[in-house]
Structure formats: structure tokens, C-alpha cells
Amino acid sequence: MLPSIHRLLILGLLATAPLALADPITRVANTTLTLPAEAPVEGDYTVENAFGSLTFSNPIAIATPPGETGFTYVVERGGKVQRVNLSNNTKSEFLNLSSWLVGQGTPLSQSLENGLLSMAFHPNYNQNGYFYAFYSLSISNQIHQRIARFTATGTPGNYLAATTSNPTTHQALITQRDQANNHNGGDMHFGADGYLYISVGDEGAANDDYNNANFINKDFFSAILRIDVDQKAGNLTPNNHSQSNSSSHPSAVHAGTYKIPADNPFIGVTSHQGNTIAANTVRTEIWVTGLRNPWRFSFDSPTGRCFIGDVGQGKREEINLVSGGEDCGWSRREGFIPFTSGPAGSSVPSGYSPHDPIYDYPRSDGRSLTGGLVYRGSRLGELFGRYIFADYATGKVWNITEQSNGTWTREDLISQGGVVSFGEDPRNKDLLLCAIADGKVYRLVRSTNTNPAPLTLSATGAFSNLSNLTPAAGIYAYDINHPFWSDFATKRRWFSIPQLSDTVGYSDSVPWAFPTGQVWIKHFDLEMERGNAASSRPLETRFIVKTTGGIYGLTYRWRADGSDADLVGSNGLDEDLTIIDGGNPVTQTWNYPSRTDCLSCHTPDAGHALSFNVRQLNRSGALGGDQLACLAASGFLDSTPAPSKSLPAHPALNDSQVSRESRIRTYLEVNCAMCHRGSASTVPGNFDARITTKTDLAEIINGMLVDNLGNGSNRFIVPNDLTHSVVLKRLDGSAGRMPPLASNETDQEAIDLLTQWITGELPSRLSYTEWAQANFGTTGTANTIENGDFDNDGQSNITEYLAGTDGSDISSTFALILGETQFSFIHPANRSVLIESSSDLINWQPFDHMDNNLTPPATDQNKTFNLPAGDKLFLRARLSQP
Structure with missing residues (x-):
């Protein structure tokens, strides 16, 4: 879309910090990490691919x-x-x-x-x-x-x-x-x-x-x-x-x-x-x-x-x-x-006597039972006659044994994520x-435990100085734009690609392809008195390791004296911590995830490493300057990213200069999209948390629910209706906390932002169809569809919708207003606008200005960019929405 040229209009600027230029770091091999190449085994049993290397x-x-x-x-x-x-x-x-x-x-x-x-x-x-x-x-x-x-x-x-x-x-x-x-x-x-x-x-x-x-x-x-x-x-x-x-x-x-x-x-x-x-x-x-x-x-x-x-x-x-x-x-x-929440309520018919289960377990143990079978094999004779089953959500695989008194007792077998049948x-x-x-059929076998995990953090070889977490050579710190909610904890992150010959398969739009052996490290500190940084203490350090067929995770729990951290067992651990909040002691339960908890979120579809992607790394950070450019210049990526201003970047949750919708969509992407992926979801739910799915198509606004909590008026979000917006109940834990793993505390900042969006912007927010109806009085005809041009002004209807102009008025258009040395334009609220330039109308690149990026502002912004001296230059604008 080539905008019209109108008279110069300069009203103001939105200032944002540019990315510093990236200098390559000297990449060195890591020789200190002692993590197993494949998932370590804990206990008497493990699994192997049942059919060699076959996948499905x-x-x-x-x-x-x-x-x-x-x-x-x-x-x-x-x-x-x-x-x-x-x-x-x-x-x-x-x-x-x-x-x-x-x-x-x-x-x-x-x-x-x-x-x-x-x-x-x-x-x-x-x-x-x-x-x-x-x-x-x-x-x-x-x-x-x-x-x-x-x-x-x-x-x-x-x-x-x-x-x-x-x-x-x-x-x-x-x-x-x-x-x-x-x-x-x-x-x-x-x-x-x-x-x-x-x-x-x-x-x-x-x-x-x-x-x-x-x-x-x-x-x-x-x-x-x-x-x-x-x-x-x-x-x-x-x-x-x-x-x-x-x-x-x-x-x-x-x-x-x-x-x-x-x-x-x-x-x-x-x-x-x-x-x-x-x-x-x-x-x-x-x-x-x-x-x-x-x-x-x-x-x-x-x-x-x-x-x-x-x-x-x-x-x-x-x-x-x-x-x-x-x-x-x-x-x-x-x-x-x-x-009592079903159609019958609490009523019980006379003489009603339901059949008792032989075994049940609470949601703290699992959330989606996969029925199994009675083991009748010869390989593992001690399991003969026991009923073996799994929980899809937690990856736990158990057996239960019938006792002489008719009761059944449970024992742990293994952890294996995503089991849907036996x-x-x-x-x-x-x-x-x-x-x-995983795309695999596994076989239950006896463990030989030939690849044990290091028992302490110091034994992993990740840090040369454990007291201040100085990483070993070949391990590099990085920063992200929008962290996952972690119950008030602050986090630090590192990664390593130990072999210098290995690189990451880079992509602007899909999850990156990581080499076998890549390691990500995340460290958690928690304030023992909320708001007092000096009270912070280390709680845990986690590892994700890329294997030949997927990943595995390890968790280390820090000792009270801070001298080292010890490996947490495969089933994870809960610890009650006493926290001072507003002068009063409160109990906070901290969850150290199980090995299968790691796999529940770090899925192949979500890219395994959830924060190692364009939107999270597109910033200045610990790697120095522009992190994406630094990764490429230092030889970590197999191709060079486009200029950072032309690539999307997650906004911080508290960045009030960015539209609420953009920040909320980012929050849902970071905290929910590993599971809630529309038709590709691995869990029940209609909404699509992926930020690449437009809001109007994501079943977010008035989105129907799989579980409406017994109220037919409930939706995922209802504009101007907090009572029936179930996402708020999920976040505050009043109707089953989401995300369901590793979180026991309420993210009030996210709830407040959602509340402001639901009651502030959403009541007047229009989808394209609603906007077309309001502007044209009808929809669905050739001149009212997105690519139509109802007012014949040379700009498509979708462009006018995104720009906030009047689609039925030929004089109302989005324009770059050109002057002798500058040009200006109105950047609409909650829209991404990227200005591109070309000298030949064939090769286009982002216009070089610190404020030219894809960030959707909270309000309309009047922007003015200086034109470079020299030959002719063509300009165009690309508009999009969350």
C-alpha cells in the first residue's frame, strides 16, 4: 500500500529507546557441563522406543x-x-x-x-x-x-x-x-x-x-x-x-x-x-x-x-x-x-447408590487420567497382575495393587509426558x-541407570563461581522482554551451545531448531519480605537440555545457607515458605517442578525453549546491544535476522506506552500458548493464546468455553463484564488456577491490566466486520470486504480500518505527509505501523529511525521522521493489529 502525499503536519513524537549496536562476543566451546546427553533415569524403570527409531x-x-x-x-x-x-x-x-x-x-x-x-x-x-x-x-x-x-x-x-x-x-x-x-x-x-x-x-x-x-x-x-x-x-x-x-x-x-x-x-x-x-x-x-x-x-x-x-x-x-x-x-x-455443580445440583434420588471407584486421586496428583491395563508380561515379573495407568497432564505413570481387604495401593513407576493410551x-x-x-510408542523396561544426573548444582559445571553465579566459559547470559509469571520470583537466564560447530536454525516466525546438546539455565530468587530486595534468597536453578529426540529438565533446590543446590527428585517437591507481606507473615508454597512438569510446558509445538525466540530476544540485553544481531554475529545462528525494528518484540507487562491489548496478548502467549493453541491445543479449551492468531479469531473476546463453570453466560472475556469473564477467575485461582503448574500466587498486575482492558477499551472495540457495518451499513459485498475499497480513495477497507479513518469518506485516508526534510504521520493506537523505504520500488527495508518499529502504542501518536539527504526515496507503511 503506497499512501497518498499530503501537506506537512508535525504535532509530536513518541520516544522509545533504540537498540544499541551489537558487537559480537567471542564464542568459546563449553567443556565443563556434566549433564547427561539423554534424559537421566531415576528409579527401577524407564522407557525406550518400542520400535527402534520409528516415529508416528x-x-x-x-x-x-x-x-x-x-x-x-x-x-x-x-x-x-x-x-x-x-x-x-x-x-x-x-x-x-x-x-x-x-x-x-x-x-x-x-x-x-x-x-x-x-x-x-x-x-x-x-x-x-x-x-x-x-x-x-x-x-x-x-x-x-x-x-x-x-x-x-x-x-x-x-x-x-x-x-x-x-x-x-x-x-x-x-x-x-x-x-x-x-x-x-x-x-x-x-x-x-x-x-x-x-x-x-x-x-x-x-x-x-x-x-x-x-x-x-x-x-x-x-x-x-x-x-x-x-x-x-x-x-x-x-x-x-x-x-x-x-x-x-x-x-x-x-x-x-x-x-x-x-x-x-x-x-x-x-x-x-x-x-x-x-x-x-x-x-x-x-x-x-x-x-x-x-x-x-x-x-x-x-x-x-x-x-x-x-x-x-x-x-x-x-x-x-x-x-x-x-x-x-x-x-x-x-x-x-x-x-453439586451439575444439572441435578445437590439433589439425590431416593435409593440412589452409585458404584464406588476402586481408586481415585486428587488434582494435586494429576489432572487427566489415562486408563491403562493389567500387566501380564514376563519382562518385569514383579509388576505381574498390577494395573498400570498414567496421568496425561503430569506425566506420572503409576501402578495400583489390590490388597486382601479389597483396597488398592499406588506406587510410582516412571515419569513420561503425554501418555494417551497403553x-x-x-x-x-x-x-x-x-x-x-513425542510421536513415539514407548516400551516399559528395567532401568540400568547409566546416565545419572549430577546430584548438586556445583557438580553440573555450569558456574565457575557458585556464590555469585558466574557462568563457566561457553555459557552466556541473556535477557527477555516478558517473563513468565513465577509467583513473585525474579529470574536470571543463561544458555550454552557447547560445540562450536553447532548452530540454531533461525526463523522469524516459527520456533527455532535447536542443536542436540544445547542447554538453557534459569535461576530463581525470591524476596522473603515482599518489596525488600535485600531479603532475596536463591530458591532453585533449572536446566533444560536438548536431546536427540526432545528435551529433559532438571531442578536444583538451594540449601538454606546458600552454599549449593541439590537435585530435586523426578516427582518434584513442594516447599512452604514464610514470607513477610505488609509486615505480616504469610505462607507461600513454592513448587519445584517434576521432570514431567517440565515437559508439560516445554513442548515441541511451543519450541521447547519458550523464551528463546524472536519476540523475547528482540531487545538490548545481557548479550550486549541488539541480542538477535549479537547471536548472529557471534556464530550462534545459521542465518542473519532482519533488522530488529522490522521484527516483533514482546512488550513488558507494565509498559504503559504500549496498548493494553498488545500487552495482554503477550501475557497470554507467554503464560498460556504452550498448551492453548486453538485447534492444535494439547488441552481442552477453545481459545488460541498464540500471539500470531489475530484477537478477533482467537476465541478471546466472547469466546465460548469448554468449561463455563455452570453458567451459560460465561465467556473467556466479556466486554465490560468482569463477572462473566472467566479468564479473571482462572488467574485469581477461584475457578482452577491457570497456568496449572508451578504457580500458587495471584498475578495481580496481570489481573488489573485485564480488568482495565475489559472495562475500558473493549466495550468500544470493533472487529473488522463490526467496523464495516458501522461505516458501510452492510457487509459481505464486493466493495465492503477487507480488500474492497468502498469509498474509491485508493486505500483498501482493511487499511482504513487499521488506520482508524472513515472508510466511507474519500477525503479520510492514512497518509505520510511529506515536507522538504521530514515526513510525518499518525500512528494509530493499538496498531503496528512499520515505515519501509526503497530506491527502486523493488527492494524494501525498514526506514532507519529509532522510533520506527512494530510496537502498538497505547494512544494515537503523531510521529515525525527526518528524511536523509541524497537521491529519490520511496516510502510505504505496513499496518497490522494484535
Whole structure:
């Protein structure tokens, strides 16, 4: 966009500090660090890649046909199934469901907890080639969950040798409309009785928002289903099922595709939880009810016992042992605790007696249970007969053992982040774990502990002088723009790339590619009297180490005398500290993170090292001058960044010269975007905290919630409505603190800034569509779309929206006003404006001025730049918004 030229207008300047010129530092190799090259092992067990070096795309489940010992099958959430040859650890594509669904006009949905979730092979697979899949699809822009049968490409009696399958053999059994993107359940297994068992959640949102859990005569939710896919004689036809909220499938049941086992427990039932119901309306497919999100369940083959892992709401995670007919209590109970925030409130029907879980645990131990299986392998004989399960959020893997009195006791096994399901190696029943974020299937093995971590900070070799934290040679300090909230702690940071031949793969826009062996160090000090810097003491020093396949983290807790710091165990540690606040002693709980806590935030999608990126490092800092230029000049980067003024930089939270929206988006990026990434999220939630997602597209303003806390008026943020802006409740901890890790104190500065934005700027903030409606009286026509030009003034509508000019007035435009030696312009509030110059209209670069950068100001700014002497110069402006 080339702006018009108007008369000179000079009103004022916004002063900002320029980046100092960068001088390269002398890069030297580090030879003192003693950190293991791969993640250290603590305890008796560890994991290894189950299939050599094989990786997968979001592996979510494992299945093996009956009688098969040479191959197993890995389900990928994106719609593929890989057939793994166990003899040589190779894979081949067995099913590509996603491509076929796109061709059918019903694409696979992968938002939040959707996707291809599981598969199960028919007991007689070798003869008939049948296997079944549970997947999510979008039909007419409505999410549906489907259970379908497919047939492998092969020969009857020898389907175990089949290497592929054709999705056109698809036969749907159930296609159910789903109003939410979470709590799908999604697991499937054949029981010893030959029937197919299917887990389904409560439909989603939170608090049983769709009122499904306490009914057996509505839809297929909150249950384990049991159906007869062979339609055996004597079994029953499903009751009629209608779903008026689906525009494509008036019934969830595909007639003639399955029957109901005659001994299913709810056949003929005429009352449930105190309500009289008609027997012909009962969903007779239901085998067990009262479940919230039974993400994974399993049968123990020698005993036939069924174990269900049910993901909790906000208090407890639970494991149920069932045999059919049980009501597991949701949404009147969560674990053993009464739940009163559901549709039923605190009411309890007469005679109501829910089935007790065999084990539950609090949210302090974990936040998302992944159901497992009973170990029947031979490799680890001491675990034989124990139920092994995991918590997805914390990465803890445990086993529970049944005692003679009927209780179950828990023991720690390992820490492994991102476990979404378990399986068995068909050769020896080794325990396999699907780690979705790692893209790997792991095998549980005995630890040889050959790479222990240094037991003290001094033994790591990171500092040449521990008393003042002088880094060893080859370790360099750096500063960032916007630190993560850390419960009042102040932090210092260092990094090292020990080998001089290694460099970082630089990018302006995506996470950097770090070399194996790179190390980041972060040190935490905390004032024992708030506001008194002299009272500060060291608490912990953390390390992140880049390995060949990811990262690992270590935490060292400082001794009270400050002489050294000791390695914290793999499970982390909480310590209660006495802090003086306003003259009064208060208790602050400090969390030393577990090894898997580190992995929960430092994810591959987020770039592993959360603060080592353009937006955080684009500043003057400890590296000297312009940090990005210094990194490049010193040989740490594989390419040279663009000039710093043309690159984005995070503003500080308290920088009042920068717009509130920009600072808030930065805060959400730094504190939330490692998990909340829109459709790429690893946790439930609709909002996209990534700063690269425009605010109007990020489900932030009036954004719908997965958990609305029982109030349909709640949103992520509601303009001019603090009561229904749930983000405030998340930050103050009144409705489940976010971020959920390593934080127990309220960030009042962030809450105050959000409050000011919600009540101050948001009520009058307009999206482009709202602005177009106000300016043009209509939207959606050729001359009102973003690239249109409604008033024919030569500037697009989106340019006028960003500039704050009148899109319906030809005389109202954004302009660079040129004079003899200067030019000026109005920099609109909450907009980025970058002035670029060129001598040939082909090669453009940022105009050289200290105040020319992408920072969105808090108010409109009148800027004046001096023109350089010399030949002709072309100027243009690039406008954008948070």
C-alpha cells in the first residue's frame, strides 16, 4: 500500500529507546557441563522406543488382531493407521481414513479431543478381515462421532497377512451428533464374549453441561456401550433413536448393522435415578453408565475384569472396576466426592447408590487420567497382575495393587509426558505407551541407570563461581522482554551451545531448531519480605537440555545457607515458605517442578525453549546491544535476522506506552500458548493464546468455553463484564488456577491490566466486520470486504480500518505527509505501523529511525521522521493489529 502525499503536519513524537549496536562476543566451546546427553533415569524403570527409531504422527492408540504376533497397529489421530513389523521395526500405511473422508465431503475433525481415536479388530479377523474404528467427522459443519466397520484387503482365512485396507469398505454402525469437542470417550475393545464395548463421554463442555450423565434414555453418552456386531440369533434390535439436532442423520443408529446382547443390563428398565421411563426409549446399548470421560478402558484377559479410567472435572480422577449394570456416579459424584455443580445440583434420588471407584486421586496428583491395563508380561515379573495407568497432564505413570481387604495401593513407576493410551507387545505382553506429543510408542523396561544426573548444582559445571553465579566459559547470559509469571520470583537466564560447530536454525516466525546438546539455565530468587530486595534468597536453578529426540529438565533446590543446590527428585517437591507481606507473615508454597512438569510446558509445538525466540530476544540485553544481531554475529545462528525494528518484540507487562491489548496478548502467549493453541491445543479449551492468531479469531473476546463453570453466560472475556469473564477467575485461582503448574500466587498486575482492558477499551472495540457495518451499513459485498475499497480513495477497507479513518469518506485516508526534510504521520493506537523505504520500488527495508518499529502504542501518536539527504526515496507503511 503506497499512501497518498499530503501537506506537512508535525504535532509530536513518541520516544522509545533504540537498540544499541551489537558487537559480537567471542564464542568459546563449553567443556565443563556434566549433564547427561539423554534424559537421566531415576528409579527401577524407564522407557525406550518400542520400535527402534520409528516415529508416528500423533500416535493415540495401539491394537493387535487376535492370533497375531508379528505385527501390531498404531492409530494416528490424524486419520491413519500404521502397520508395524515387529521383526524389523518398519511401518507401512494400513488405512488412510482422512483422505477418503475429505473426498466424501465429511472431513475428519481434529479439534480438541476429536480425531481418529481408536480401533478394534474383530475376534475372527483372520477369517473376515473386519476391524472397527471410532472417529470424529464434520458433516454439514456439525461434529459427529462415528463407530464404523472396515474390511482389510486380503483373503478369508489369511487376513493376518493383509497389508492394507480400503476405506470404501466402510459400514457405519453409529453416527452421533456431538455438540462439543471434548469428552468423547473414544475407546473400543472386544470382550471375551465376542461383543464390542465402546466408551463414550458426557458430550463435553463441563459440569455435565448437556445433561446426559443421569439418563439412560437420551443418547449414547456417559457410558460404556456393549453391542453385537455379528447379530447373533436371540439378540435384540436396538430401540428407535432420533437426534433432531443433526441435519444429516435423523437417527444415530444405522439400521441393521448390529444388535443388542439379550443380557445387556438396562433392557426392560422402567425407572432410573427416581425417574419413570418407557422401556422402549432406553438406550439398551448401555452396559455401564454415569461416566464423565472414559477416555481409556481395558479388559484383563485372564480374569475378564473391566477397568475404566474416567477423567475428572476439577477434584478427582477415578478408576472403576465394573462387570455391567453399574452407575459410576457422574454427574452427582466425582470420585468419592459429591458433585453439586451439575444439572441435578445437590439433589439425590431416593435409593440412589452409585458404584464406588476402586481408586481415585486428587488434582494435586494429576489432572487427566489415562486408563491403562493389567500387566501380564514376563519382562518385569514383579509388576505381574498390577494395573498400570498414567496421568496425561503430569506425566506420572503409576501402578495400583489390590490388597486382601479389597483396597488398592499406588506406587510410582516412571515419569513420561503425554501418555494417551497403553497397549501390549503381542509377542511377550511388554507394556507399550503411546506418547502423542513425542510421536513415539514407548516400551516399559528395567532401568540400568547409566546416565545419572549430577546430584548438586556445583557438580553440573555450569558456574565457575557458585556464590555469585558466574557462568563457566561457553555459557552466556541473556535477557527477555516478558517473563513468565513465577509467583513473585525474579529470574536470571543463561544458555550454552557447547560445540562450536553447532548452530540454531533461525526463523522469524516459527520456533527455532535447536542443536542436540544445547542447554538453557534459569535461576530463581525470591524476596522473603515482599518489596525488600535485600531479603532475596536463591530458591532453585533449572536446566533444560536438548536431546536427540526432545528435551529433559532438571531442578536444583538451594540449601538454606546458600552454599549449593541439590537435585530435586523426578516427582518434584513442594516447599512452604514464610514470607513477610505488609509486615505480616504469610505462607507461600513454592513448587519445584517434576521432570514431567517440565515437559508439560516445554513442548515441541511451543519450541521447547519458550523464551528463546524472536519476540523475547528482540531487545538490548545481557548479550550486549541488539541480542538477535549479537547471536548472529557471534556464530550462534545459521542465518542473519532482519533488522530488529522490522521484527516483533514482546512488550513488558507494565509498559504503559504500549496498548493494553498488545500487552495482554503477550501475557497470554507467554503464560498460556504452550498448551492453548486453538485447534492444535494439547488441552481442552477453545481459545488460541498464540500471539500470531489475530484477537478477533482467537476465541478471546466472547469466546465460548469448554468449561463455563455452570453458567451459560460465561465467556473467556466479556466486554465490560468482569463477572462473566472467566479468564479473571482462572488467574485469581477461584475457578482452577491457570497456568496449572508451578504457580500458587495471584498475578495481580496481570489481573488489573485485564480488568482495565475489559472495562475500558473493549466495550468500544470493533472487529473488522463490526467496523464495516458501522461505516458501510452492510457487509459481505464486493466493495465492503477487507480488500474492497468502498469509498474509491485508493486505500483498501482493511487499511482504513487499521488506520482508524472513515472508510466511507474519500477525503479520510492514512497518509505520510511529506515536507522538504521530514515526513510525518499518525500512528494509530493499538496498531503496528512499520515505515519501509526503497530506491527502486523493488527492494524494501525498514526506514532507519529509532522510533520506527512494530510496537502498538497505547494512544494515537503523531510521529515525525527526518528524511536523509541524497537521491529519490520511496516510502510505504505496513499496518497490522494484535
